[in-house]
Amino acid sequence: MINLKTRPLARIDRRSNGMSMTPEEFDAIKDWDDNYRYELIRGVLIVSPPPLRDERDPNGELEFLLRLYRETHPQGGALDDTYYEETIEVLGNRRRADRAIWTGLGRVPDPDTDVPTIVVEFVSRSSKDRTRDYVEKRQEYLALGVREYWIIDRFQRMMTVVRADQADLIVKEADTYATPLLPGFELPLARLLQRSDRFKKKRS
DSSP states (O other), rough: EEEGGOOOOOOOOOGGTTEOOOOHHTTTTOOOTTEEEEEEEETTEEEEEEOHHHHHHHHHHHHHHEEEEEHHHHGGGGEEEEEEEEEEEETTTTEEEEEEESSSSOOOOOOSSOOOOOEEEEEEEEHHHHHHHIIIIHHHHHHHHEEEEEEEEEETEEEEEEEETTTEEEEEEOEEEETTTTTTOOOHHHHHHHHHHHHHHOOO
16 A cells, blocks of 8 residues: 555556555645546545446436436426536545435536535445445435435446435336436436447447
């Protein structure tokens, strides 16, 4: 593990993976390699490659559906905003969420102070990533006050909706999910999975 006291923090890149760091030091970083993602987990800087296309494309489709809802649905004003690749401060960590969604504020959210209403993660392939998405982030996001945590699993062909005050809801591939946090919004899970499947066919 690299300690910051032995290496000046001028810039971070893939070689910085494993560096020990405080949240304040992470927040102060101004120069980094945009080809990678950066998280601070239990005082250690984690550097990861960007998501693959079969994860980015369904995420982009979700953003399209959310913004279409806001622009065209009579109750679309419930969606305050949504951002992808959003850094979330939680329990001393800095998690990189695939998508953060704010609802019900009636104004543009301040990501530095407003807790996301919904956080979305698209599950990656490795067992370590699955544990992170299904176990670690679940605990952290609920502790932060996130109302719903959507875990979209293109490998299991389902979405798990985690809520603090209710049992988990499993949304199957053929199902359409609706949440009272976004009145009138409907998410057909198959539509997102089909976006991911296009790249699986190319690789086969």
